[in-house]
Amino acid sequence: xxxxxxxxxxxxxRRAGEAGTPVRFRGGGTKLGWAAxxxxxxxELSTAGLDRILEHNAGDLTAVLEAGVPLARAQAAFAEAGQxxxxxxxxxxxxxxxxxxxxxxxxxxxxxxGVRDLVVGVRVALSDGTVASAGGKVIKNVAGxxxxxxxxxxxxxLGAILEVSVRLHPLPPAxxxxxxxxxxxxxxxxxxxxxxxxxxEQLGLDVRxxxxxxxxxARFGGAASREQAEAAAAIIGRAGMQPEVxxxxxxxxxxxxxxxxxxxxxxxxxxxxxxDLEDLFSTVDGLGGRLVGRAALGLSWIQLPERSPEEADAAxxxxxxxxxxxxxxxxxxxxxxxxGPLDPQxxxxxxxxxxxxxxxxxxxxxxxx
Amino acid sequence: MDGRVAERTDLGxxxxxxxxxxxxxxxxxxxxxxxxxxSDGLLQYAVTPGAVVxxxxxxxxxxxxxxxxxxxxxxVARGAGSGLSGGATPVADGVLISLSRMRxxxxxxxxxxxAIVQPGVTNVAVSQAVGPTHFYPPDPSSQIVCTIGGNxxxxxxxxxCFKYGxxxxxxxxxxxxxxxxxLVRVGGKGLDPPGYDLLGAFVGSEGxxxxxxxxxxxxxxxxxxxxxxxxxxxxxxxxxxxxxxxVSSGIVPxxxxxxxxxxxxxxxxxxxxxxxxxxxAALVVxxxxxxxxxxxxxxxxxxxxxxxxxxxxRVARDETERELIWKARKAAFAAMGRIAPNYYVQDxxxxxxxxxxxxxxxxxxxxxYGLQVAxxxxxxxxxxxxxxxxxxRKEGEAERAEECAGLIVKACVDAGGSITGEHGVGMDxxxxxxxxxxxxxxxxxxRLRCAFDPEQRANPGKVMPTPRLCGEVPGPYxxxxxxxxxxxxxx
Numbered sequence: 001x002x003x004x005x006x007x008x009x010x011x012x013x014r015r016a017g018e019a020g021t022p023v024r025f026r027g028g029g030t031k032l033g034w035a036a037x038x039x040x041x042x043x044e045l046s047t048a049g050l051d052r053i054l055e056h057n058a059g060d061l062t063a064v065l066e067a068g069v070p071l072a073r074a075q076a077a078f079a080e081a082g083q084x085x086x087x088x089x090x091x092x093x094x095x096x097x098x099x100x101x102x103x104x105x106x107x108x109x110x111x112x113x114g115v116r117d118l119v120v121g122v123r124v125a126l127s128d129g130t131v132a133s134a135g136g137k138v139i140k141n142v143a144g145x146x147x148x149x150x151x152x153x154x155x156x157x158l159g160a161i162l163e164v165s166v167r168l169h170p171l172p173p174a175x176x177x178x179x180x181x182x183x184x185x186x187x188x189x190x191x192x193x194x195x196x197x198x199x200x201e202q203l204g205l206d207v208r209x210x211x212x213x214x215x216x217x218a219r220f221g222g223a224a225s226r227e228q229a230e231a232a233a234a235i236i237g238r239a240g241m242q243p244e245v246x247x248x249x250x251x252x253x254x255x256x257x258x259x260x261x262x263x264x265x266x267x268x269x270x271x272x273x274x275x276d277l278e279d280l281f282s283t284v285d286g287l288g289g290r291l292v293g294r295a296a297l298g299l300s301w302i303q304l305p306e307r308s309p310e311e312a313d314a315a316x317x318x319x320x321x322x323x324x325x326x327x328x329x330x331x332x333x334x335x336x337x338x339x340g341p342l343d344p345q346x347x348x349x350x351x352x353x354x355x356x357x358x359x360x361x362x363x364x365x366x367x368x369x
Numbered sequence: 370m371d372g373r374v375a376e377r378t379d380l381g382x383x384x385x386x387x388x389x390x391x392x393x394x395x396x397x398x399x400x401x402x403x404x405x406x407x408s409d410g411l412l413q414y415a416v417t418p419g420a421v422v423x424x425x426x427x428x429x430x431x432x433x434x435x436x437x438x439x440x441x442x443x444x445v446a447r448g449a450g451s452g453l454s455g456g457a458t459p460v461a462d463g464v465l466i467s468l469s470r471m472r473x474x475x476x477x478x479x480x481x482x483x484a485i486v487q488p489g490v491t492n493v494a495v496s497q498a499v500g501p502t503h504f505y506p507p508d509p510s511s512q513i514v515c516t517i518g519g520n521x522x523x524x525x526x527x528x529x530c531f532k533y534g535x536x537x538x539x540x541x542x543x544x545x546x547x548x549x550x551x552l553v554r555v556g557g558k559g560l561d562p563p564g565y566d567l568l569g570a571f572v573g574s575e576g577x578x579x580x581x582x583x584x585x586x587x588x589x590x591x592x593x594x595x596x597x598x599x600x601x602x603x604x605x606x607x608x609x610x611x612x613x614x615x616v617s618s619g620i621v622p623x624x625x626x627x628x629x630x631x632x633x634x635x636x637x638x639x640x641x642x643x644x645x646x647x648x649x650a651a652l653v654v655x656x657x658x659x660x661x662x663x664x665x666x667x668x669x670x671x672x673x674x675x676x677x678x679x680x681x682x683r684v685a686r687d688e689t690e691r692e693l694i695w696k697a698r699k700a701a702f703a704a705m706g707r708i709a710p711n712y713y714v715q716d717x718x719x720x721x722x723x724x725x726x727x728x729x730x731x732x733x734x735x736x737x738y739g740l741q742v743a744x745x746x747x748x749x750x751x752x753x754x755x756x757x758x759x760x761x762r763k764e765g766e767a768e769r770a771e772e773c774a775g776l777i778v779k780a781c782v783d784a785g786g787s788i789t790g791e792h793g794v795g796m797d798x799x800x801x802x803x804x805x806x807x808x809x810x811x812x813x814x815x816r817l818r819c820a821f822d823p824e825q826r827a828n829p830g831k832v833m834p835t836p837r838l839c840g841e842v843p844g845p846y847x848x849x850x851x852x853x854x855x856x857x858x859x860x
Contacts, residue, residue, distance in 0.1 A: 057720060057722065058617075059613055059617065059720075059721065059722035060720040060721050060722050060751070061616065061617075062720070082617075082619070103561065103566070113534065113538060114560075114561075116537075116566055116569050117534060117538050124813070126813070130809050130812065130813065131809060132807070132809045132810045132812065132813035133806070133807070133810050134806075134810060134813060134814070136718075136785075136786070136787045136805065137720065137785050138718045138719070138720055138750070138751055138785070138786050138787050138790075139531075139750050139751075140526060140530065140531075140535070140718050140747070140750040140751065140752050140787070140790040140791065141718055141787035141789070141790060142523065142524045142535075142573050142787075142789050142790065142791060142792075142793055142794075143787050143788050143789050143794055143798070143802065143805055143806075144794070144802070144805070144806060144810070144811075144814050144832070145570060145573070145574055145814045145817050145818075146524075146537065146569055146570060146572070146573055147570070147813060147814070147817065148569075149537070149566045149568075149569025149570060150565060150566060150567075150569060150570045150817065152566055152569070153561070153565070153566055154565055154566075158565075169621075170616075170617065170618070170619035170621075171619070172619065173619060193480070196482075196590075197479075197482075197502075197590050198590070199590055199591065199592055199593035199658075199659055200593075200659050201592075201658045201659055201662060222619070222662055222665075222666075223662060223665035223666055223669070224659065224661035224662045224665045227659075227661040227662075228659055228661060228662060231659070231661075269561070271559035271560055271561050271562060271563075272559050273478075273481040273483070273558045273559060274480070274481055274482070275480045275481055296482070297560055298481070298558070298559050298560060299559075299560055299561060324559055324562065324563060326561075326563050339563040339564055340563055342563055342564055343553065343554050343555075345551055345552065345553040345554070346553050346554065346555055346564065346567065347564065349547070349553055349567065349820070349821070350564050350565045350567070352820040352821075353565055353567075353570075353816075353817065353820040354565075355820070356816035356817070356819055356820045357813075357816050369563060369564030369565060
């Protein structure tokens, strides 16, 4: 595969469009396996040279980043002003462009929203050489179509993301997590449900389940984080678990994030609702898998154990009979489609969208929905 | 002649079709009745539509859109008509599709924090349906009349959107009737449906892509506590510094709203809420959340206001006092009638840190044009609502006001802001689009438009500053059927 230096991403993409040569875009290279079983393009365009933090407007809580900026580096810069970009997906080496293109998220989504909620503007290159911007640099703006959302999660199939404008938040001063564990899936699910409807302001509300063991985690940050965590602990206790409140809680949440990835196992992302939790837990048990999930959002990540690709395909098939499941990490040989079944009319509309933005059909074509 | 307009135009055969499909009483062609629909909330734009139809179901919407598709007739969808950008201004040779009859709440699923509604349901009805335990956060000032369908089209915000976000953050599913009358379902109760984020692309598209006939909304548990205060300052600059300090200290108020002296005087004269009319600025701060979090932070906000030299601070002790504080803020637009017979509202956004500078520029422009400009704004997110006051009976004053308003918009864009924060582009602001977007940017918007509506029948003449054609999809490459079926790759 030929790798093209990033300063010429716009030009290289234009030439690929002209020649009809498929390309894909590479940021930190952490999610290249997603949808890779649909074929890999001939050329890879790296955003490594697009690595400037163009603006950090601390007073306005906004920033403009080039696509190749590693999230960790941006976070370090924002932290100096007591701020953060409230995206915390796994993969320390991921770039902002890659995270946006993949629509990836972590536990903080429960409070701050995901990529689609935090990206307020985008600058993209298209396969006909066009460079266009949409949105802006202010957090409130309804002028023009919201192409930032269209490109978020599009896996590089519409064009190259060159820059993104983001909304920042103040770093929560002190955090505390209320946690409880149980071997009874119904107890874990019930506690999660109670917490998601409680009038508390969680930074995160997660569950995990696998191998007959589970936990619920509610994180708080702010002036009254300890009090809120204790209120959450009381709810966990009433649901039938032994609760504890942890102040030094960073590592707990790191484990939750890591549950969204696997080097060897297949990982699928489930879009469900919060009342599906009990059923999801028992489905996961049936498949011998492990789950981490954002309880209030109905989003879960299921790791399917290392088996033959055929068995993994069968497990994904089982999940898809009941749930919307997108395949993320996939071991070699897995056949299951990345996106899974889609409403035929919606797929046709997506095809038309792609045809307009990438008429040459060269942008990571295998990953198109 | 009985005054039926459509019979005199080529809509005639369609009108007969619609009467058969929707029932006689749901097809309006009488000139006097049509005039009810000639404007939305922005009265400067008035066009009598060729006909008005009031479908009662998704199938009826499809029937109307299908006949328009075959006959090449443009259409405009309308909710309550309370929009402020002329986004629902009809087209003379087209049909206005009013969704006001589709006002059923189809499902309330509090366990999953969802409500499924038809587009004609009002904003406030959603909060009522999910209350008292839950609420629907986007709260435009017109929430008693405005509809969810209209909110989706405009990506409506409201006073609480600095903390809670906009309509786009609360729509999890849509059923859409495309301009070729195809029905598409995008998303549902779950988040992150597979494929492109068509929900994100659609919300805020101002009726130019399709008609939403069913909408899945996320609702939230109602916050436990609410604390509200209004603090008065000598100047908007001083109040602006307080806003920055509150926000940078990590406090995210449920709402933070500012009024300048002119709006205070107008609102006070109108409501008698007890605002001191000599104050240079009023700052309404509302915190909500858990009781513990709320009280800790509220004390902090009071301290910041005191330190910044607030002339006085009024804390609401109960719901009645809270309502009184809000009454002045919410009445600000209506109260402008006390200052001038007419006003021109702008909706520009600026980065919050540029507030003093931009307000200074607005003052300069106001004196240059000899007009009064009142400022009411959502201070947290920098969304200004400058109200350029004028007297339309005076020769040329309306034009001067419009010119002045245009320069205010330009000043906001030059400061790194936007031409519209929540009212939408519609008819009113399309001429300002080139201030913010290059030709290539507008071309990218057009690509999305053409994917949904290649013949551009949906709300034509809005958003884009100049008409653009869609044309055939360019480019040398089309997918081979084998590729489409996933049976071959093109290498």
